[in-house]
Amino acid sequence: MTATKESLFDFLLHLGDNALVLGHRLGEWCGHGPVLEQDIAMTNIALDLIGQSRNYLDYAGALEGKGRDEDVLAYRRDVLDFKNFLIVEQPNGNFASTIARQFYFDAWHLLVLQQLSESKDERLRDIALKSVKEVTYHHRWSSEWVIRLGDGTEESHDKMQHAIDDFWMFTGEMFEQSEDEAELQKDGMIYDAPAVKERWMAEVKRVLDEAGLKMPEAEWMQSGGKTGFHSEHLGFILAEMQFLQRAYPDAEW
């Protein structure tokens, strides 16, 4: 692969892994949601994300040209090869934790997809144009819940504030840009990280203000997901997600 192809391959894995791991986490709510409608909402969002992940991993496999398809990339890579953000692999916790994680991610995801919808890479642009419509619904859902819980009872407000504070340290990583990504951005293929950060901060503040919640101020941030340094949680997710393909390679329905 050329250097550009290799950078794009890594970037596609990063987007695909974010969607896959978060989709898996949301899927864990299936049958456990606080009310039926929200159980369905979370699994619907999970389904969208897993579908988007297939599109990215399928493209990554084609770009690599070594015969690895979406399933091989999803089920036969280990923790160190996953490039998702740390935030998406964090446990569901209570409903407010799931909402805080989703809200931070959706706000980033929507802004990034809007920019990728103008990517000079045609296939990436097509995937983004498809996904951006779905993620608009995700973002609306998670923002509404932040507001509803923040502006709700004393207990829901406290839980929401707690979750917003807890997940804050995982948001810094979303705006780090590797040298390879900077090159891709120069070529008009991917998004402009500083611009996304500025708009993300404004959007998060807008929603938190409306929810009567305080914007976290801590500056220390976790980092490492994109380069394969994960929290202890990812291994457990993969153990569950990849079990069947590890135990019975190439098993099919």
Next chain:
Amino acid sequence: MVGEQTSLETKAWDVLDKVEDPEIPVISIVDLGIVRSVKDIEGHLHVDITPTYSGCPATQVIEDSVNDALHHAKMEPFTVKTVLSPAWSTAMISDSGRSKLEAYGIAPPADESSDKLALMGEERQIKCPNCGSHDTKMVSQFGSTPCKAHFKCNDCLEPFDYFKCL
């Protein structure tokens, strides 16, 4: 559609128009706008289909049904391909598709002007497919399938699905 259809293309459209959506069996995949193009290239049929939502589990079933239908109609040689671009939108649902949805009890997607209102965060007015009342309320923007939202009618009190705009 640009230009004249070959007889092979016309026949293929007829065949595809009889393939039902697996989740909404009253509407064909042509009405739903899932079949994007049918091209006869020197006797070889190329059919492009597009998923409604990225993760819609029906996509695979639809692709299989298209292959089956074309095979039963002896349309070989043919190739069925899934394309993402242009991204499917509810505007691709035909008028007959919209009325079939409504008759089946699923409120069809609202028109574009109400789409724009919704994008700006305003409530859109959805007509109840059971009693025709506009006094309806969204219960959840996520419903029984990825493409639907869950509504309820304040007049007849029936719950119903709304095929949400995308």
